[in-house]
Amino acid sequence: MGLRRGYEVLSKCKVQGTDKMAALEEYVRLEDPNMLIAALGIILKPGIWTVMCRSEYRTRWMTNLFRSKYTACSVMAVTILLMGMVRDSLYMTALQGQPSLSAIQLPVVGYAIAGIGSLFVLSSFWRLGWYCTFMGDYFGIHLDERIGSFPFSVLDNPMYWGTTLNFVGVAFMMGSPAGLLLCGLIVLCYKILLTYEEPFTADIYSKRGLEQKKV
Template sequence: MTRLLGYVDPSEPHFVAAVLTIAFNPLFWNVVARWEPKTREPSGAFGSPAPACCTLGGTILLLNVLRSTQAMLSQSLDNPSAYRVGLALLGVGGVFVLSSFLALGFTGTCLGDYFGILKEARVTTFPFSVLDNPMYWGSTADYLGWAIM
Protein backbone atom coordinates (compact mmCIF):
# COMPACT_ATOMS: atom_id res chain seq x y z
CA MET A 1 0.00 0.00 0.00
CA THR A 2 2.85 2.37 0.82
CA ARG A 3 4.27 1.79 -2.66
CA LEU A 4 0.92 2.66 -4.25
CA LEU A 5 0.54 5.79 -2.12
CA GLY A 6 3.93 6.90 -3.41
CA TYR A 7 2.23 7.61 -6.76
CA VAL A 8 -0.18 10.12 -5.22
CA ASP A 9 0.78 13.60 -4.07
CA PRO A 10 -2.07 14.76 -1.76
CA SER A 11 -0.53 18.25 -1.48
CA GLU A 12 -0.78 18.79 -5.25
CA PRO A 13 -3.52 21.39 -6.04
CA HIS A 14 -5.13 19.22 -8.76
CA PHE A 15 -5.44 16.36 -6.28
CA VAL A 16 -7.20 18.61 -3.77
CA ALA A 17 -9.52 19.93 -6.51
CA ALA A 18 -10.27 16.34 -7.58
CA VAL A 19 -11.17 15.29 -4.04
CA LEU A 20 -13.44 18.33 -3.65
CA THR A 21 -15.23 17.74 -6.97
CA ILE A 22 -15.59 14.02 -6.25
CA ALA A 23 -17.30 14.87 -2.95
CA PHE A 24 -19.38 17.75 -4.31
CA ASN A 25 -20.88 16.22 -7.47
CA PRO A 26 -23.07 13.45 -6.02
CA LEU A 27 -24.12 15.72 -3.17
CA PHE A 28 -25.21 18.39 -5.66
CA TRP A 29 -27.16 16.17 -8.02
CA ASN A 30 -28.88 14.23 -5.26
CA VAL A 31 -29.97 17.40 -3.46
CA VAL A 32 -31.32 19.01 -6.66
CA ALA A 33 -32.92 15.79 -7.92
CA ARG A 34 -34.69 15.19 -4.59
CA TRP A 35 -35.76 18.83 -4.46
CA GLU A 36 -37.86 18.36 -7.63
CA PRO A 37 -40.38 15.73 -6.42
CA LYS A 38 -40.82 17.52 -3.10
CA THR A 39 -41.42 21.05 -4.44
CA ARG A 40 -41.64 20.94 -8.26
CA GLU A 41 -39.73 24.26 -8.16
CA PRO A 42 -37.12 23.32 -10.81
CA SER A 43 -39.87 22.26 -13.23
CA GLY A 44 -41.79 25.44 -12.45
CA ALA A 45 -38.72 27.58 -13.07
CA PHE A 46 -38.16 25.98 -16.48
CA GLY A 47 -41.84 25.73 -17.44
CA SER A 48 -42.03 21.93 -17.47
CA PRO A 49 -40.15 18.85 -16.27
CA ALA A 50 -38.26 18.08 -19.52
CA PRO A 51 -36.19 21.30 -19.75
CA ALA A 52 -35.52 21.20 -16.01
CA CYS A 53 -34.32 17.60 -16.24
CA CYS A 54 -32.17 18.36 -19.30
CA THR A 55 -30.61 21.37 -17.57
CA LEU A 56 -29.81 19.31 -14.49
CA GLY A 57 -28.46 16.51 -16.70
CA GLY A 58 -26.27 18.93 -18.64
CA THR A 59 -24.97 20.42 -15.42
CA ILE A 60 -24.18 16.95 -14.07
CA LEU A 61 -22.30 16.07 -17.26
CA LEU A 62 -20.25 19.27 -17.09
CA LEU A 63 -19.46 18.66 -13.42
CA ASN A 64 -18.37 15.11 -14.32
CA VAL A 65 -16.00 16.47 -16.97
CA LEU A 66 -14.57 18.89 -14.41
CA ARG A 67 -14.24 16.10 -11.85
CA SER A 68 -12.56 13.76 -14.32
CA THR A 69 -10.10 16.31 -15.65
CA GLN A 70 -9.15 17.46 -12.14
CA ALA A 71 -8.66 13.89 -10.99
CA MET A 72 -6.41 13.02 -13.92
CA LEU A 73 -4.15 16.08 -14.01
CA SER A 74 -0.64 15.55 -12.70
CA GLN A 75 -1.30 11.95 -11.64
CA SER A 76 0.36 9.24 -13.73
CA LEU A 77 1.84 5.78 -13.27
CA ASP A 78 4.07 6.13 -16.37
CA ASN A 79 3.95 2.39 -16.94
CA PRO A 80 3.24 1.01 -20.46
CA SER A 81 1.51 -2.12 -19.14
CA ALA A 82 -0.66 -0.10 -16.77
CA TYR A 83 -1.50 2.25 -19.65
CA ARG A 84 -2.70 -0.68 -21.80
CA VAL A 85 -4.79 -2.09 -18.92
CA GLY A 86 -6.28 1.37 -18.42
CA LEU A 87 -7.10 1.65 -22.13
CA ALA A 88 -8.78 -1.76 -22.09
CA LEU A 89 -10.90 -0.75 -19.09
CA LEU A 90 -11.80 2.52 -20.82
CA GLY A 91 -12.87 0.60 -23.90
CA VAL A 92 -15.08 -1.85 -22.03
CA GLY A 93 -16.48 0.88 -19.79
CA GLY A 94 -17.16 3.13 -22.76
CA VAL A 95 -19.16 0.41 -24.51
CA PHE A 96 -21.36 -0.09 -21.44
CA VAL A 97 -21.81 3.63 -20.73
CA LEU A 98 -22.57 4.64 -24.32
CA SER A 99 -24.88 1.70 -25.03
CA SER A 100 -26.73 2.37 -21.75
CA PHE A 101 -27.09 6.02 -22.68
CA LEU A 102 -28.45 5.11 -26.12
CA ALA A 103 -30.89 2.58 -24.64
CA LEU A 104 -32.18 4.94 -21.93
CA GLY A 105 -32.00 8.30 -23.71
CA PHE A 106 -30.89 11.53 -22.07
CA THR A 107 -33.73 11.87 -19.57
CA GLY A 108 -33.62 8.15 -18.77
CA THR A 109 -29.94 8.52 -17.93
CA CYS A 110 -30.04 11.91 -16.20
CA LEU A 111 -32.56 11.53 -13.36
CA GLY A 112 -35.71 11.79 -15.48
CA ASP A 113 -37.55 9.59 -12.99
CA TYR A 114 -37.26 12.35 -10.37
CA PHE A 115 -38.99 14.68 -12.83
CA GLY A 116 -41.75 12.17 -13.61
CA ILE A 117 -40.27 11.29 -17.02
CA LEU A 118 -40.47 7.51 -17.20
CA LYS A 119 -39.99 4.88 -19.90
CA GLU A 120 -43.12 3.01 -20.96
CA ALA A 121 -41.45 -0.33 -20.23
CA ARG A 122 -38.30 -1.63 -18.59
CA VAL A 123 -35.30 -1.58 -20.93
CA THR A 124 -34.07 -5.13 -21.49
CA THR A 125 -31.93 -4.72 -24.62
CA PHE A 126 -28.13 -4.66 -24.61
CA PRO A 127 -26.38 -3.79 -22.31
CA PHE A 128 -29.20 -4.41 -19.82
CA SER A 129 -29.46 -7.97 -21.12
CA VAL A 130 -25.86 -8.55 -19.95
CA LEU A 131 -25.68 -6.56 -16.68
CA ASP A 132 -28.27 -5.20 -14.25
CA ASN A 133 -26.49 -1.85 -13.87
CA PRO A 134 -24.33 -1.35 -16.98
CA MET A 135 -24.02 2.41 -16.56
CA TYR A 136 -22.56 2.02 -13.06
CA TRP A 137 -20.23 -0.82 -14.05
CA GLY A 138 -19.16 1.03 -17.19
CA SER A 139 -18.51 4.25 -15.29
CA THR A 140 -16.53 2.35 -12.68
CA ALA A 141 -14.43 0.73 -15.42
CA ASP A 142 -13.90 4.13 -17.05
CA TYR A 143 -12.76 5.82 -13.84
CA LEU A 144 -10.56 2.87 -12.92
CA GLY A 145 -9.08 2.89 -16.42
CA TRP A 146 -8.32 6.63 -16.19
CA ALA A 147 -6.86 6.15 -12.71
CA ILE A 148 -4.58 3.33 -13.86
CA MET A 149 -3.49 5.27 -16.93
Protein backbone atom coordinates (compact mmCIF):
# COMPACT_ATOMS: atom_id res chain seq x y z
CA MET A 1 0.00 0.00 0.00
CA GLY A 2 2.83 2.36 0.88
CA LEU A 3 4.54 1.87 -2.47
CA ARG A 4 1.26 2.27 -4.33
CA ARG A 5 0.45 5.46 -2.44
CA GLY A 6 3.90 6.82 -3.14
CA TYR A 7 3.52 6.03 -6.84
CA GLU A 8 0.16 7.83 -6.95
CA VAL A 9 1.62 10.92 -5.28
CA LEU A 10 4.60 10.90 -7.65
CA SER A 11 2.30 10.52 -10.66
CA LYS A 12 0.13 13.40 -9.44
CA CYS A 13 3.15 15.66 -8.96
CA LYS A 14 4.37 14.76 -12.44
CA VAL A 15 1.00 15.65 -13.97
CA GLN A 16 0.87 18.93 -12.06
CA GLY A 17 4.40 19.75 -13.16
CA THR A 18 3.47 19.02 -16.76
CA ASP A 19 0.39 21.24 -16.46
CA LYS A 20 2.49 24.09 -15.07
CA MET A 21 5.01 23.77 -17.89
CA ALA A 22 2.17 23.78 -20.42
CA ALA A 23 0.75 26.92 -18.81
CA LEU A 24 4.19 28.56 -18.87
CA GLU A 25 4.71 27.68 -22.52
CA GLU A 26 1.32 29.17 -23.34
CA TYR A 27 2.43 32.63 -22.24
CA VAL A 28 6.22 32.46 -22.56
CA ARG A 29 7.68 31.32 -25.86
CA LEU A 30 11.13 30.27 -24.80
CA GLU A 31 11.88 29.05 -28.32
CA ASP A 32 11.65 32.64 -29.60
CA PRO A 33 15.24 33.66 -30.47
CA ASN A 34 14.49 37.22 -29.38
CA MET A 35 14.02 35.95 -25.81
CA LEU A 36 17.49 34.41 -25.85
CA ILE A 37 19.02 37.52 -27.40
CA ALA A 38 17.35 39.75 -24.79
CA ALA A 39 18.58 37.46 -22.01
CA LEU A 40 22.12 37.64 -23.37
CA GLY A 41 21.90 41.43 -23.52
CA ILE A 42 20.74 41.54 -19.90
CA ILE A 43 23.60 39.29 -18.77
CA LEU A 44 26.37 40.84 -20.85
CA LYS A 45 25.81 44.51 -19.96
CA PRO A 46 26.88 44.34 -16.28
CA GLY A 47 29.46 41.69 -17.10
CA ILE A 48 31.21 43.85 -19.69
CA TRP A 49 31.30 47.00 -17.59
CA THR A 50 32.53 45.09 -14.54
CA VAL A 51 35.45 43.60 -16.47
CA MET A 52 36.33 46.96 -18.04
CA CYS A 53 36.17 48.89 -14.76
CA ARG A 54 38.13 46.36 -12.74
CA SER A 55 40.86 46.21 -15.35
CA GLU A 56 40.96 50.02 -15.38
CA TYR A 57 41.31 50.10 -11.59
CA ARG A 58 44.23 47.67 -11.68
CA THR A 59 46.10 48.92 -14.76
CA ARG A 60 44.73 52.42 -15.55
CA TRP A 61 44.66 51.42 -19.22
CA MET A 62 41.74 53.71 -20.06
CA THR A 63 43.18 56.65 -18.14
CA ASN A 64 46.52 56.18 -19.90
CA LEU A 65 44.80 55.83 -23.27
CA PHE A 66 42.75 59.02 -22.93
CA ARG A 67 45.34 60.86 -20.75
CA SER A 68 42.68 61.87 -18.24
CA LYS A 69 40.69 59.91 -15.70
CA TYR A 70 37.70 62.19 -16.30
CA THR A 71 37.74 61.62 -20.05
CA ALA A 72 38.20 57.88 -19.51
CA CYS A 73 35.27 57.77 -17.10
CA SER A 74 33.11 59.70 -19.56
CA VAL A 75 33.96 57.18 -22.27
CA MET A 76 32.95 54.44 -19.84
CA ALA A 77 29.71 56.31 -19.15
CA VAL A 78 28.85 56.56 -22.85
CA THR A 79 29.67 52.86 -23.25
CA ILE A 80 27.32 51.94 -20.40
CA LEU A 81 24.57 54.18 -21.80
CA LEU A 82 24.88 52.66 -25.27
CA MET A 83 24.81 49.14 -23.86
CA GLY A 84 21.73 50.13 -21.87
CA MET A 85 19.99 51.37 -25.01
CA VAL A 86 20.77 48.10 -26.78
CA ARG A 87 19.52 46.06 -23.81
CA ASP A 88 16.30 48.11 -23.61
CA SER A 89 15.68 47.66 -27.33
CA LEU A 90 16.26 43.90 -27.12
CA TYR A 91 13.87 43.70 -24.16
CA MET A 92 11.11 45.52 -26.03
CA THR A 93 11.64 43.44 -29.17
CA ALA A 94 11.37 40.24 -27.13
CA LEU A 95 8.15 41.35 -25.42
CA GLN A 96 6.50 42.37 -28.68
CA GLY A 97 6.80 38.79 -29.94
CA GLN A 98 5.39 37.24 -26.76
CA PRO A 99 1.77 36.53 -25.73
CA SER A 100 0.06 38.84 -23.26
CA LEU A 101 -1.99 37.85 -20.23
CA SER A 102 -4.99 40.05 -19.49
CA ALA A 103 -4.80 39.29 -15.75
CA ILE A 104 -1.51 41.16 -15.48
CA GLN A 105 -2.08 43.75 -18.21
CA LEU A 106 -2.38 46.65 -15.78
CA PRO A 107 -1.23 49.88 -17.45
CA VAL A 108 -1.92 52.08 -14.41
CA VAL A 109 0.08 49.76 -12.15
CA GLY A 110 2.81 49.59 -14.77
CA TYR A 111 3.10 53.36 -15.09
CA ALA A 112 3.14 53.73 -11.30
CA ILE A 113 5.94 51.17 -10.92
CA ALA A 114 7.92 52.72 -13.78
CA GLY A 115 7.38 56.16 -12.24
CA ILE A 116 8.84 55.02 -8.92
CA GLY A 117 11.73 53.39 -10.77
CA SER A 118 12.44 56.56 -12.72
CA LEU A 119 12.35 58.57 -9.48
CA PHE A 120 15.03 56.32 -7.99
CA VAL A 121 17.17 56.47 -11.13
CA LEU A 122 16.98 60.23 -11.63
CA SER A 123 17.44 61.10 -7.96
CA SER A 124 20.43 58.73 -7.78
CA PHE A 125 21.98 60.48 -10.75
CA TRP A 126 21.33 63.86 -9.14
CA ARG A 127 23.04 62.82 -5.91
CA LEU A 128 25.99 60.99 -7.46
CA GLY A 129 26.72 63.25 -10.40
CA TRP A 130 27.97 62.22 -13.82
CA TYR A 131 31.25 60.59 -12.88
CA CYS A 132 30.24 58.71 -9.75
CA THR A 133 27.06 57.44 -11.40
CA PHE A 134 29.19 55.76 -14.03
CA MET A 135 31.76 53.89 -11.94
CA GLY A 136 33.96 56.87 -11.11
CA ASP A 137 35.32 55.01 -8.06
CA TYR A 138 37.25 52.71 -10.37
CA PHE A 139 38.85 55.70 -12.10
CA GLY A 140 39.99 57.37 -8.90
CA ILE A 141 37.07 59.82 -8.83
CA HIS A 142 35.47 59.74 -5.39
CA LEU A 143 32.74 61.45 -3.44
CA ASP A 144 33.83 63.45 -0.40
CA GLU A 145 31.52 61.43 1.84
CA ARG A 146 28.96 58.65 1.71
CA ILE A 147 25.49 59.83 0.61
CA GLY A 148 22.80 59.19 3.21
CA SER A 149 19.92 61.25 1.82
CA PHE A 150 17.13 60.14 -0.53
CA PRO A 151 17.09 57.82 -2.41
CA PHE A 152 19.98 56.17 -0.56
CA SER A 153 18.10 56.60 2.71
CA VAL A 154 15.35 54.35 1.33
CA LEU A 155 17.36 51.50 -0.17
CA ASP A 156 20.87 50.55 -1.21
CA ASN A 157 21.81 50.72 -4.89
CA PRO A 158 18.70 52.70 -5.95
CA MET A 159 20.06 53.11 -9.48
CA TYR A 160 20.03 49.36 -10.08
CA TRP A 161 16.68 48.69 -8.45
CA GLY A 162 15.10 51.74 -10.04
CA THR A 163 16.15 50.45 -13.45
CA THR A 164 14.68 47.06 -12.57
CA LEU A 165 11.37 48.67 -11.60
CA ASN A 166 11.25 50.38 -14.99
CA PHE A 167 11.43 47.00 -16.70
CA VAL A 168 8.78 45.56 -14.36
CA GLY A 169 6.53 48.51 -15.14
CA VAL A 170 6.80 47.89 -18.88
CA ALA A 171 5.98 44.20 -18.35
CA PHE A 172 2.75 45.17 -16.55
CA MET A 173 1.88 47.77 -19.18
CA MET A 174 2.11 45.07 -21.84
CA GLY A 175 0.72 42.26 -19.68
CA SER A 176 3.77 40.20 -20.49
CA PRO A 177 4.68 37.12 -18.41
CA ALA A 178 7.82 36.88 -20.54
CA GLY A 179 8.71 40.40 -19.46
CA LEU A 180 8.40 39.45 -15.80
CA LEU A 181 10.57 36.40 -16.45
CA LEU A 182 13.26 38.62 -17.97
CA CYS A 183 12.90 40.98 -14.99
CA GLY A 184 13.70 38.03 -12.76
CA LEU A 185 16.89 37.57 -14.75
CA ILE A 186 17.72 41.26 -14.32
CA VAL A 187 17.33 40.93 -10.54
CA LEU A 188 19.53 37.84 -10.52
CA CYS A 189 22.24 39.59 -12.56
CA TYR A 190 22.26 42.63 -10.27
CA LYS A 191 22.34 40.40 -7.17
CA ILE A 192 25.37 38.56 -8.53
CA LEU A 193 27.00 41.82 -9.61
CA LEU A 194 26.57 43.35 -6.16
CA THR A 195 28.18 40.38 -4.41
CA TYR A 196 31.37 41.39 -6.23
CA GLU A 197 30.90 45.14 -6.61
CA GLU A 198 30.00 46.10 -3.03
CA PRO A 199 33.06 44.50 -1.34
CA PHE A 200 35.29 45.79 -4.13
CA THR A 201 33.98 49.35 -3.75
CA ALA A 202 34.26 49.12 0.04
CA ASP A 203 37.89 48.08 -0.37
CA ILE A 204 38.55 51.05 -2.66
CA TYR A 205 37.22 53.52 -0.07
CA SER A 206 39.01 51.71 2.75
CA LYS A 207 42.35 52.12 0.97
CA ARG A 208 41.51 55.74 0.19
CA GLY A 209 40.75 56.38 3.86
CA LEU A 210 44.11 54.94 4.90
CA GLU A 211 45.91 57.09 2.31
CA GLN A 212 44.16 60.23 3.57
CA LYS A 213 45.17 59.43 7.17
CA LYS A 214 48.79 59.12 6.09
CA VAL A 215 48.60 62.56 4.53
